[in-house]
Amino acid sequence: MKRGARTAGGGLSPHVRLWLVTAGDATPFGQGRWLLLAAIDRTGSLRAAAAELGVSYRKAWGDLRKTEKALGVQLIETRRGGRDGGDTRLTANGRRWLVAYGRFRARVERSVMRAFAATFKDLQP
Amino acid sequence: MKRGARTAGGGLSPHVRLWLVTAGDATPFGQGRWLLLAAIDRTGSLRAAAAELGVSYRKAWGDLRKTEKALGVQLIETRRGGRDGGDTRLTANGRRWLVAYGRFRARVERSVMRAFAATFKDLQP
DNA sequence: TCTCGATATGCACCGTCATACATAACGAAG
DNA sequence: CTTCGTTATGTATGACGGTGCATATCGAGA
Numbered sequence: 256m257k258r259g260a261r262t263a264g265g266g267l268s269p270h271v272r273l274w275l276v277t278a279g280d281a282t283p284f285g286q287g288r289w290l291l292l293a294a295i296d297r298t299g300s301l302r303a304a305a306a307e308l309g310v311s312y313r314k315a316w317g318d319l320r321k322t323e324k325a326l327g328v329q330l331i332e333t334r335r336g337g338r339d340g341g342d343t344r345l346t347a348n349g350r351r352w353l354v355a356y357g358r359f360r361a362r363v364e365r366s367v368m369r370a371f372a373a374t375f376k377d378l379q380p
Numbered sequence: 381m382k383r384g385a386r387t388a389g390g391g392l393s394p395h396v397r398l399w400l401v402t403a404g405d406a407t408p409f410g411q412g413r414w415l416l417l418a419a420i421d422r423t424g425s426l427r428a429a430a431a432e433l434g435v436s437y438r439k440a441w442g443d444l445r446k447t448e449k450a451l452g453v454q455l456i457e458t459r460r461g462g463r464d465g466g467d468t469r470l471t472a473n474g475r476r477w478l479v480a481y482g483r484f485r486a487r488v489e490r491s492v493m494r495a496f497a498a499t500f501k502d503l504q505p
Numbered sequence: 506t507c508t509c510g511a512t513a514t515g516c517a518c519c520g521t522c523a524t525a526c527a528t529a530a531c532g533a534a535g
Numbered sequence: 536c537t538t539c540g541t542t543a544t545g546t547a548t549g550a551c552g553g554t555g556c557a558t559a560t561c562g563a564g565a
Contacts, residue, residue, distance in 0.1 A: 269398065269484075283395070302540085339539090340541030359496060359500070366492075367398070374483050427510090428511095438554070461510090461561040466562085
């Protein structure tokens with residue numbers, strides 16, 4: 256379905272990055288963490304999730320670590336060992352954040368498309 | 381007036397980055413270029429504008445260059461020499477982009493605040 | 506014609522951040 | 536108790552982007 260975005264002016268398309276930060280903390284919760292949680296939910300594995308997103312396991316793991324610390328919330332639950340080596344699943348809170356951010360993003364994205372169309376209708380690049 | 385943002389859940393606040401890209405070009409028009417144009421409009425000087433934004437003149441100049449090339453539009457008009465060394469002003473197109481992006485951003489920001497409040501009302505970090 | 510401050514532009518350095526690499530720990534199944 | 540794949544974590548290498556610095560150009564006014 257092409258991540259495209261309608262072009263109003265010329266070959267011009269709008270992009271948006273949306274994230275949340277806690278009080279003084281520098282670690283954000285944004286699209287990256289969101290995609291990561293989604294991939295974990297799908298695959299049941301942090302390693303698989305990282306691979307799916309084309310990001311290193313090292314980074315994915317560190318990101319989650321920092322985010323959980325920043326939010327003060329446990330997002331994932333991991334198990335090690337066993338035939339399959341282990342797995343990673345979302346906690347109830349993890350799924351809550353996944354859903355909330357998804358909704359948040361969807362709403363804003365719709366608004367971005369509307370605002371873009373309205374604002375750049377006549378601006379020819 | 382503090383870039384703050386209402387906190388709905390805890391010390392949580394939403395942030396957004398908005399930008400536009402042309403067809404295949406990697407050079408975006410976003411908040412940075414927008415602030416730069418605004419500062420130029422206020423000060424009448426690229427050097428002063430860069431200083432005001434706390435960014436190096438080198439970068440400010442390069443950014444404008446790339447953006448004008450990417451958009452295929454002349455945004456500024458510069459003069460060199462004279463008692464004051466010269467100055468930089470916005471072209472009619474420059475001002476048009478300044479205004480358009482400002483409106484675009486304002487609309488989206490309002491929507492972000494609304495969506496954030498609605499989505500993260502009950503999510504305690 | 507000399508001066509002064511801003512525009513114009515190349516280049517070397519440096520901080521940041523992700524990747525790559527190297528291990529270690531774990532534990533069910535065989 | 537050995538194997539195997541995953542989680543867990545430190546360290547180093549490398550790409551990228553901004554800063555700093557150097558230098559050139561310009562032109563009205565003194």
